Amino acid sequence: MKKIFTLLGAIICTSSFLLAQINDESPYPVDFVIEAPSAIAGVYDYTTMSADASGTPGIWGPTLAKDVRGEVVWAYDATDSLCCAPVVGDLTGKLALIRRGACNFSTKVWNAELAGAVGVIIVNHYDNPDDDSQTLFGMLWGAMMEPVTIPAIFASRLTSEILASQLDAGVTVMGAFELRNLTNNVAPFAYQTPLDQALAITPMVNYFNEDSSATVNPVVTATLIEPDGTVTELTGTAEVPPLADSTITFTGFTPTQMGSHMVMFTSNLNTDTLRSPFEMTDYTYSVDLGNPTTSISIGNERFVDAGNEFHVGSAYYTGPNGATATHATFAIGNPDTLFTNNPNADLFSLVVYDMDPDGDGILGADYPDFEIVGFGGYTMDGSETEHGLITVPFFDPITMKPDGGYAVMVQYLGETAGIGKAPFFSISGATNYPLPSTLIYEPTNFFTGGWASNSNHVVRLHLAGFTSTENQALELAKVKVFPNPTSDVVSLELDLEENSKVVRVVITDLSGKRIAEQKFENVQKQTLQFNVSNFNSGAYLMNTITDEGFSVNKFIVTK
Numbered sequence: 001m002k003k004i005f006t007l008l009g010a011i012i013c014t015s016s017f018l019l020a021q022i023n024d025e026s027p028y029p030v031d032f033v034i035e036a037p038s039a040i041a042g043v044y045d046y047t048t049m050s051a052d053a054s055g056t057p058g059i060w061g062p063t064l065a066k067d068v069r070g071e072v073v074w075a076y077d078a079t080d081s082l083c084c085a086p087v088v089g090d091l092t093g094k095l096a097l098i099r100r101g102a103c104n105f106s107t108k109v110w111n112a113e114l115a116g117a118v119g120v121i122i123v124n125h126y127d128n129p130d131d132d133s134q135t136l137f138g139m140l141w142g143a144m145m146e147p148v149t150i151p152a153i154f155a156s157r158l159t160s161e162i163l164a165s166q167l168d169a170g171v172t173v174m175g176a177f178e179l180r181n182l183t184n185n186v187a188p189f190a191y192q193t194p195l196d197q198a199l200a201i202t203p204m205v206n207y208f209n210e211d212s213s214a215t216v217n218p219v220v221t222a223t224l225i226e227p228d229g230t231v232t233e234l235t236g237t238a239e240v241p242p243l244a245d246s247t248i249t250f251t252g253f254t255p256t257q258m259g260s261h262m263v264m265f266t267s268n269l270n271t272d273t274l275r276s277p278f279e280m281t282d283y284t285y286s287v288d289l290g291n292p293t294t295s296i297s298i299g300n301e302r303f304v305d306a307g308n309e310f311h312v313g314s315a316y317y318t319g320p321n322g323a324t325a326t327h328a329t330f331a332i333g334n335p336d337t338l339f340t341n342n343p344n345a346d347l348f349s350l351v352v353y354d355m356d357p358d359g360d361g362i363l364g365a366d367y368p369d370f371e372i373v374g375f376g377g378y379t380m381d382g383s384e385t386e387h388g389l390i391t392v393p394f395f396d397p398i399t400m401k402p403d404g405g406y407a408v409m410v411q412y413l414g415e416t417a418g419i420g421k422a423p424f425f426s427i428s429g430a431t432n433y434p435l436p437s438t439l440i441y442e443p444t445n446f447f448t449g450g451w452a453s454n455s456n457h458v459v460r461l462h463l464a465g466f467t468s469t470e471n472q473a474l475e476l477a478k479v480k481v482f483p484n485p486t487s488d489v490v491s492l493e494l495d496l497e498e499n500s501k502v503v504r505v506v507i508t509d510l511s512g513k514r515i516a517e518q519k520f521e522n523v524q525k526q527t528l529q530f531n532v533s534n535f536n537s538g539a540y541l542m543n544t545i546t547d548e549g550f551s552v553n554k555f556i557v558t559k
Contacts, residue, residue, distance in 0.1 A: 042430020050138030060141035092116030095100035104142025119474035120152040123160030145288035187276035227259030289429030295333025303422030311441035313409035333427035335384035345417035350376035374398035485556035
């Protein structure tokens with residue numbers, strides 16, 4: 001994971017890029033790309049073949065100066081996927097997935113090469129408590145280093161889990177080690193953005209000169225294709241020294257059409273084509289690419305060590321007219337693991353923060369720098385499905401100021417549940433965005449640049465006009481809160497047209513702090529009572545969410 005500090009204002013951003021390569025001494029930038037399925041497609045971080053730490057001469061493996069691609073498959077020896085013994089089966093044309101451990105890296109790669117593999121992906125394990133889900137390190141050589149002629153990389157445990165989730169489900173995964181002259185393409189600020197919040201997009205891309213002796217002057221084109229087929233070409237040039245790279249930035253473009261857009265990056269000196277798709281919508285922001293099929297987490301051990309607390313979210317940016325937010329959507333990959341049937345434990349809080357509360361154009365770098373502007377809440381009822389979308393209305397519509405940056409956070413506290421299980425939040429796609437996008441919080445760490453592999457959480461924000469079964473406000477005649485003021489008991493009288501399978505009632509103070517919550521089943525015409533005798537004197541909000549709509553009612557407690 002990486003922390004990013006970004007100047008917002010007129011959307012000014014600076015980018016620095018790290019070019020990975022195979023092996024460690026190679027000058028040629030190589031991306032580790034998952035090409036399919038689309039839910040996990042993207043560029044992933046890796047390390048590669050390194051010289052011996054003792055200083056023994058010799059890097060191992062090839063200097064990769066061409067593309068290598070193939071189907072990603074688990075490789076096995078006679079007992080498991082460590083591949084310390086000869087591989088069982090034919091790996092011809094495949095990228096072999098192998099677990100770290102039990103023998104040196106070069107032995108594993110050699111065994112895969114003998115079975116026909118064109119490349120190897122070695123993934124980290126859980127055995128070392130000092131490693132986290134993002135740990136990467138160079139692969140030192142050992143026995144059998146000299147015969148190895150195929151490329152190999154080392155991937156994190158997180159990447160392993162993403163790949164394994166697809167392979168275990170029988171999905172074909174296609175990958176590549178892809179030599180790049182064009183690298184690190186950047187275009188939209190989010191995959192989906194409401195059209196009335198459109199911001200000027202300033203495409204950026206790096207050009208790498210693979211020539212070891214001559215300076216090159218590429219002409220790079222960013223081609224924007226709009227939904228109606230309109231094509232706009234933006235061009236830029238650079239003087240790139242031998243075995244060096246330069247960033248090329250293009251004049252900004254502001255979308256004006258609803259629907260799917262594409263920015264394609266090409267140059268006159270090679271055949272590379274990089275693509276940055278994005279959508280302009282009616283009411284929805286998202287950084288994910290849709291249809292989540294996998295999820296990621298910090299893991300149970302780290303979750304417990306962090307006090308059973310884990311938050312994830314997404315950052316979004318408003319246009320010059322500001323906006324009003326009404327809903328958020330999220331998804332989790334392990335609802336069955338988390339569900340306890342205790343409404344006080346099965347709770348997810350949705351909190352919206354202003355990331356630039358003083359309006360100086362500088363986004364805060366940590367939670368204390370943000371200002372809470374709105375809330376929502378969701379209590380699991382056991383009907384949740386793996387990666388199913390959960391849409392939640394905010395207790396009150398949230399006013400978002402013009403030219404602002406906002407964080408939408410899904411917060412889970414597992415202390416009440418007491419099961420020591422971390423939530424696995426759903427993801428879709430891996431995208432390089434120019435501004436903070438995927439947000440991750442543990443009590444000791446806050447990251448505004450997402451996971452190291454740019455995996456995007458499914459945490460969406462919806463603006464006024466978005467339709468949902470929970471979007472409608474209940475008619476005044478259908479809900480009554482009394483007595484008001486009260487000192488000991490407050491009653492909620494509901495007069496619904498039809499039976500509501502679930503009614504959730506959340507009581508907060510005026511700052512949005514959650515004071516109490518209860519869930520009721522099969523409610524239509526009923527009076528519900530709440531004991532508030534231990535509440536401090538003051539004003540409170542009763543947020544009622546039913547199948548017909550929601551209501552927010554203020555009541556006063558006096559002593």
